[in-house]
Amino acid sequence: MGVKERREREKSETRDKILDAARELFVSEGYEGVSMRRVAEKIEYSPTAIYVHFADKKELFLELCHQDYARLAEVFQSSVMSTDPIERLKQIGMIYIDFGLRNPNHYKFMFMTSHPAHEMDEEDRETRGNPEQDAYAFLKRAVEQAMDAGRFREELRDAEVISQTLWASVHGVISLEIAKGCDAWVDWRPIKDRVAVMMDVTFRGLERSPQEGQ
Amino acid sequence: MGVKERREREKSETRDKILDAARELFVSEGYEGVSMRRVAEKIEYSPTAIYVHFADKKELFLELCHQDYARLAEVFQSSVMSTDPIERLKQIGMIYIDFGLRNPNHYKFMFMTSHPAHEMDEEDRETRGNPEQDAYAFLKRAVEQAMDAGRFREELRDAEVISQTLWASVHGVISLEIAKGCDAWVDWRPIKDRVAVMMDVTFRGLERSPQEGQ
């Protein structure tokens, strides 16, 4: 038949146009700053045309962030080169920080806002836990490798809680910077310094000290 | 004269009524969930009456958070009892975490959202840096005490960057919990555990180890 396929392709093309327009606005204006009407205007469609492709505003921007989340995992995959497991974790941390500081609006929407009642579809179930598509899973695997290599203190036996602590460390620095970095109330040290100290402190707190045998 | 004073008192009474109504709604619905009209309805005034007392929605809720920020400093002041500087810091951390988890909507608005262009008025300038009213200043003073007592590693010489790192640690755990704690994507460990590990890791990373002389 082929005609059905063409129609589907055409539909997903306008879907992509919507996503691209939304992304561009979103990057500079953030979620609250972008209206459905402006997205529509940008691609010269009527505002309601978007609702053919996405249930509502949230779903549209959630799709955007879903893409970024997968891209982050890809960057992990392709950039984390070191064979030393602790070095790998540090690289993951730095890439994550770089992502957050470069894409503050995406970061805000992805990790600083709740999106309740987003039940998982089939695609999600495939993605989840897969280190190639799921950035958290990538982190967790690296934590497990470091743990297997006996690099963490003995008491720290749960890869999940270590991953979540590492995540919280970098997230703490980034999200404070994004939300309050321009606030003159606090005499902020340069973000680079805060990142460096946080990384140093966290890994010192996690790692088995050299003299302890494994 | 006295009449001027009475009028001022009356005005600040309705101002407080507005603040109380706003607080109650805000606690359960969050910033985006509360409208000026609902606040007005609650105190049986017209929506525009609020604008006599506050410039806009943001200023109203900023005032609310300003109150909470001062209250947090008071709780620090009255509850942090330990004489050991590291213990004091740990207590500060726990109180802060408790505050965030108990008041997620206030926490979101205070520390997970930007409020740009809020220039400081006279009252702000009094408050800032005063440990009795400024929670960050309280933290920083405790950090300085621990530093003076030689409790941190030698390399860590800047009280500001240590304060900011400590803040980021607890903020990381709390804000991830608030934003993503209900997200089934991650197999979250109990928040109590995550807090405990974060505190443990951070202080281990910061403290001078016992055998090192001061």
Place this chain on the structure above:
DNA sequence: ACACTAACTTAACAACGTTAAGTAAACATT
């Protein structure tokens, strides 16, 4: 030739933050 599907438009709804204009009562001034 005719019915159907589905992507898209037009028009409209209710709710939002906010402003302009008016009211009415308390106060100050002559």
Place this chain on the structure above:
DNA sequence: AATGTTTACTTAACGTTGTTAAGTTAGTGT
């Protein structure tokens, strides 16, 4: 005592928002 001024508040309205209901219109299947 009469007049003007201040001020806390109301009514009405504006422009914008996300979203829905009701068309329209073109291409497809029969």
